Structure formats: structure tokens, C-alpha cells
Amino acid sequence: MTLLALTGIRKSFGAVDVLHGVDLSVAAGEVVGLVGDNGAGKSTLMKTITGIYRADAGTIAFDGRDILQLDPGQRRELGIEMIYQDLSLAKQQDVSSNIFLGREPTRKLFGVIPGIVDKAAMDRQATKMIERLGAHLPSINRAVGSFSGGQQQTVAIARALTFNPKLVIMDEPTAALAVREVQSVLDLIRRLKSEGIAVILISHRLNDVLSVTDRIVVLRHGRADADLVTANTNMNEVVSRIVGGGDQSAAARHEQRG
Amino acid sequence: MNTQTAKPGIWAQAQRASVERLHIRLESFVVLLVLCAVMAVLSPFFLSVSNFLNILLATSTIGVLAIAATFVIGSGGLDLSLGSVMGLAGVVGAFVAVNLEAPSLVGLVACVVAGAIAGYINGQLITRAFVPAFIVTLGMLGLARGFALVISGGRVIYGLPPLMVYVGQGRPFGIPTPVIILLLTAIVAHCVLAYTRFGRHTLALGDSENAARAAGIRIERHRRTIYTLSGALAGLAGMVFMARINSGDPTAGINYELTAITAAIIGGTNLFGGRGSILGAMIGALIMGVLQNGLNLLAVQSYYQQMAIGAVLILAVFIDQYQVRKESRV
Numbered sequence: 001m002t003l004l005a006l007t008g009i010r011k012s013f014g015a016v017d018v019l020h021g022v023d024l025s026v027a028a029g030e031v032v033g034l035v036g037d038n039g040a041g042k043s044t045l046m047k048t049i050t051g052i053y054r055a056d057a058g059t060i061a062f063d064g065r066d067i068l069q070l071d072p073g074q075r076r077e078l079g080i081e082m083i084y085q086d087l088s089l090a091k092q093q094d095v096s097s098n099i100f101l102g103r104e105p106t107r108k109l110f111g112v113i114p115g116i117v118d119k120a121a122m123d124r125q126a127t128k129m130i131e132r133l134g135a136h137l138p139s140i141n142r143a144v145g146s147f148s149g150g151q152q153q154t155v156a157i158a159r160a161l162t163f164n165p166k167l168v169i170m171d172e173p174t175a176a177l178a179v180r181e182v183q184s185v186l187d188l189i190r191r192l193k194s195e196g197i198a199v200i201l202i203s204h205r206l207n208d209v210l211s212v213t214d215r216i217v218v219l220r221h222g223r224a225d226a227d228l229v230t231a232n233t234n235m236n237e238v239v240s241r242i243v244g245g246g247d248q249s250a251a252a253r254h255e256q257r258g
Numbered sequence: 259m260n261t262q263t264a265k266p267g268i269w270a271q272a273q274r275a276s277v278e279r280l281h282i283r284l285e286s287f288v289v290l291l292v293l294c295a296v297m298a299v300l301s302p303f304f305l306s307v308s309n310f311l312n313i314l315l316a317t318s319t320i321g322v323l324a325i326a327a328t329f330v331i332g333s334g335g336l337d338l339s340l341g342s343v344m345g346l347a348g349v350v351g352a353f354v355a356v357n358l359e360a361p362s363l364v365g366l367v368a369c370v371v372a373g374a375i376a377g378y379i380n381g382q383l384i385t386r387a388f389v390p391a392f393i394v395t396l397g398m399l400g401l402a403r404g405f406a407l408v409i410s411g412g413r414v415i416y417g418l419p420p421l422m423v424y425v426g427q428g429r430p431f432g433i434p435t436p437v438i439i440l441l442l443t444a445i446v447a448h449c450v451l452a453y454t455r456f457g458r459h460t461l462a463l464g465d466s467e468n469a470a471r472a473a474g475i476r477i478e479r480h481r482r483t484i485y486t487l488s489g490a491l492a493g494l495a496g497m498v499f500m501a502r503i504n505s506g507d508p509t510a511g512i513n514y515e516l517t518a519i520t521a522a523i524i525g526g527t528n529l530f531g532g533r534g535s536i537l538g539a540m541i542g543a544l545i546m547g548v549l550q551n552g553l554n555l556l557a558v559q560s561y562y563q564q565m566a567i568g569a570v571l572i573l574a575v576f577i578d579q580y581q582v583r584k585e586s587r588v
Contacts, residue, residue: 050472071474073474075474088472101469102475
């Protein structure tokens with residue numbers, strides 16, 4: 001079943017055309033790797049899915065529903081979450097404030113005045129979520145900016161998973177992590193898949209992409225240039241599709257070394 | 259993750275509890291107490307009930323403006339037009355009541371509405387025309403002040419009806435009305451900032467615009483609301499001040515934005531947004547009130563008082579930034 005379907009997505013910033021008609025589909029529970037050279041338009045494409053950017057042309061359907069006109073908040077409500085490369089955390093706020101930002105549960109004060117944020121419930125659920133991820137944080141009531149990079153990423157992941165998403169987009173989730181943390185992110189992706197959650201993984205680390213994805217889509221010059229089934233492809237092919245012809249074997253050797 | 263192996267001392271624990279529970283820096287409270295103690299020693303008049311009410315009266319205007327400053331600065335913005343808008347609001351209210359002979363209530367409401375309109379214009383220019391808040395509100399500082407002088411013909415408007423004067427000079431239960439207005443405004447503002455989604459989104463927006471946008475908060479609309487709110491609060495301050503001095507003075511509130519912003523920063527508002535508390539701003543406003551009152555009692559020339567306020571502002575930002583650098587690894 002197709003969960004997300006993009007057709008003919010175009011986006012330009014002034015005179016710079018970034019996306020020239022991208023087609024992409026993701027099935028429920030499918031893990032799709034999105035690779036491409038710097039400036040291929042990966043992040044721009046993902047931001048048109050989350051609604052941060054509005055596509056100039058094309059259609060986006062999610063769960064059989066046209067979502068092109070929806071704003072980021074409405075798209076999140078439908079179940080699209082993204083973990084940004086910069087994590088997009090509010091660093092002076094504490095853990096639960098970040099996890100529940102924009103979706104704070106409210107209660108009535110003295111049973112009369114509505115709209116009071118239920119911080120206790122937020123803290124409880126945040127603690128539960130962090131535990132479920134098997135992570136350790138010094139204190140849930142401390143500003144997120146005082147945590148280490150890996151701890152901050154845990155918060156960003158917890159934020160993406162707390163509201164039962166159907167699709168999680170991860171932009172370079174392993175780029176800044178130590179080896180052991182990388183493994184736990186890859187394990188997490190496998191777990192999401194087993195729970196029926198679709199994942200789009202953007203990464204420069206092709207070994208990671210090859211090890212967890214079902215399909216690999218190569219973005220090149222603003223188009224989906226190749227759509228490879230991971231089981232039937234290899235490092236060489238992926239690299240050659242990224243760089244687009246030329247001396248492919250040399251590039252592949254370089255990638256494997258690097 | 260044993261980052262906390264060393265047990266923090268009592269002072270550090272109290273500091274953290276104060277920041278986490280009350281959203282204020284403990285230091286500001288200590289400064290207020292020390293300042294009061296020093297003034298009490300230096301002047302025999304300081305510790306009298308009438309002087310205490312004097313301080314609260316003087317703080318009532320600055321306090322309302324400090325609430326506005328806390329919201330705006332907490333959201334990552336800036337409103338330099340607070341003092342001018344306050345002056346404009348007072349003149350508009352007096353003009354409506356005296357020159358147009360409208361009912362008192364209309365005159366009072368006109369103050370707040372005039373302020374809200376000025377704030378709304380600020381918000382529109384900042385979020386739709388993409389002129390930086392610093393420039394827009396600096397421009398409004400001139401615009402509002404000029405407009406107040408145009409309406410009043412450069413003269414103070416006298417002759418307010420009794421009900422309007424009561425708002426500034428009345429004493430229900432022995433407490434001056436302006437103090438009651440400040441207290442109610444502060445309680446409501448505190449609850450809004452600390453316990454509602456609107457307040458939390460305000461601080462998140464000031465913390466990281468990207469995070470707020472990604473979370474689905476409509477940040478442009480939110481900013482417009484905050485500037486309108488700030489203007490309305492400046493209007494309320496203008497109303498109180500007008501009623502207190504029993505006239506619409508086009509030069510009212512000159513430099514008040516300086517004092518209000520200082521009070522907000524002393525109260526723990528991060529100059530670059532993301533952190534702020536109304537309780538803290540009230541303590542900040544009291545510190546400014548006590549400072550001015552004390553310098554008055556000691557017969558220090560008002561020129562030096564201006565210098566003192568400016569110096570305190572810079573010092574407060576310095577201390578805050580020093581703390582931020584020490585605590586975070588942003």
C-alpha cells in the first residue's frame with residue numbers, strides 16, 4: 001500500500017531551480033534511502049514533504065489524501081515526522097517541552113479555566129518515551145542545550161516518535177554520532193519498520209543506507225535519477241548513479257575507503 | 259552518564275530550583291533585598307509605609323511595560339516603542355474624554371486600543387514587510403511620539419472626568435488603583451506565559467525559530483499577536499499614567515522603554531529570546547523602582563539617575579550572558 005506519493009515536485013528559490021519534477025513513493029513500513037551529491041536537493045525535497053517549503057508544482061498524497069495545501073502542523077497531525085540534521089530543538093527549554101512543542105496536552109485549572117498546559121503529564125510521557133528508547137539523560141527538567149550531541153538527538157528522536165507517526169524522515173541521523181550510537185540509530189530504524197512505520201533515510205554513509213533500507217532512491221540534479229532495490233544493488237552501482245557516469249570504479253573505491 | 263558526580267552546593271541547588279520552578283534567577287531577588295537594605299540604612303524615610311506605596315506607584319507603570327518587554331524579548335523580538343506608545347495612549351485617552359467629551363469608560367478603552375493599534379502596525383511591518391524589529395519599533399518610537407504631539411498640539415490635555423482620575427488616584431481598600439491593576443495584569447500575564455500553549459510557544463519561538471516552525475507553530479501570526487499584545491500593554495500603562503497625573507501628557511514615558519527592558523532583563527529574560535518570566539520582570543521592575551526612589555530620597559540629580567539606569571541595563575545583560583555561556587554548550 002502506498003503511503004506517500006510525490007509526483008512532479010518542482011521547487012525553485014528565485015532563479016535557482018532545485019527540484020525539477022521529482023517522483024517518489026514510499027509504502028507503509030518501507031525503509032527508503034535517499035542519496036545524492038551535495039546540492040542534489042535532498043533536504044529541499046524532504047522539507048516540501050513536511051510542509052516547511054511549499055512545492056511550486058506537483059502533487060503530494062499521504063495516506064490517499066492530497067496534503068499539498070496543509071501547513072507543517074497539520075501534516076504532523078497526519079503522521080509525518082522529521083528529524084532534522086540540526087535537530088531543530090529549542091535549546092533553552094527542557095526535554096518534555098521540546099517533545100510536546102506545538103502539541104501540548106492541556107487541562108482545566110480548578111476545573112474551570114481551560115487551556116492550562118499539563119506539564120506533569122508531559123514529563124511523565126517524556127520519561128516513558130526516553131526509557132523506551134533505552135537512553136539515559138541526566139535530568140528531564142534541564143535545558144536541552146546542556147546535553148551532549150547524542151543526548152540531544154535522543155530528544156529529537158523521542159519527539160518524532162511520541163505521537164505515533166506513520167512516516168519518519170531522518171536527515172543525516174548518523175553524521176555526528178559515535179560508532180555505538182550509529183548502531184542504535186540503525187537498530188531503531190529496523191524496529192520502526194517492524195512496527196509498520198515507514199522511514200525515509202537521508203545519509204551520506206552508504207554502508208548504513210545499504211544495511212537498513214529496502215529501496216534506494218538517487219537524487220541527481222533535482223530529479224529522482226534512479227530507484228534501486230537494495231537487495232539487488234551494491235555500493236558500486238549506487239555510487240555510480242550518484243556521480244552519474246564517468247570513472248565509476250574509481251569513485252566507488254574512493255567511497256569504500258572513505 | 260555520570261555528569262553529576264560532584265554534589266552541587268546548597269546555593270547551586272537553590273539556584274537551579276529557582277530557575278526550574280519559578281523561572282527566575284535567585285540573584286535578582288538577592289539584589290532587591292540588598293538594595294532595600296542599603297537604602298534603609300542610607301535614608302530614614304525609606305522604610306515608611308507611604309514611601310513603600312510611592313515605590314509601588316512608581317513601579318506600576320514600569321511594571322506593566324516590563325511585562326510587555328518580557329513577552330516581546332522572550333519571543334526573540336524587541337519593542338523600543340513602549341515608552342512612546344504609552345505616551346500616545348495617554349494623549350489619545352485624554353483627547354477622547356476631554357476634547358470629544360466621550361464617556362470615561364470610552365476614554366479608558368481608547369488608551370488600550372490606541373496602544374494595540376500601534377503594536378499591530380509594528381507586527382505587520384515586522385512579519386509581512388520583513389523590516390527588522392529593531393528598525394520598525396525604533397521608527398514607531400518616533401512616529402508615536404510625534405503623533406501624540408500632533409494630537410495634543412504639543413500641550414498637556416487637562417480636565418479628565420472623575421472616573422478616569424479614580425483609575426490613577428483611587429484607593430480601594432487603601433491600595434492605590436494602579437498597584438491593583440499591575441498586580442492583576444502580572445498574575446494573568448504570568449499564567450499565560452508559564453502555563454498556556456501561547457506562552458510556551460512564545461518562548462520556544464524566541465529560542466529557535468526553526469524548531470517552532472518545524473513543530474507546526476504559525477510563527478508569523480504568533481509574532482503579530484505578541485507585538486499587538488505589547489502595544490496593548492503599553493496602552494494600559496499609558497492609561498494608568500494618564501490617570502495618575504490627571505492629564506494627557508504628550509511627553510509621558512520618554513525613555514521608559516529603557517527602564518522596562520532593563521527590568522525584564524534583570525528578571526531573567528534572555529535578551530535573545532527563549533527565556534523569560536513575569537515574576538522575574540516584577541522583581542526587576544521593583545529593583546528599578548527602589549533604585550529610582552532611593553536616589554530621589556538621597557537627592558541625587560535626575561541626570562545621574564539616567565546614567566544609573568543605563569549602567570544597570572548593561573550590567574544585567576553582561577551577568578546574564580556570562581551565566582548563559584557558563585551553563586550551556588550551544
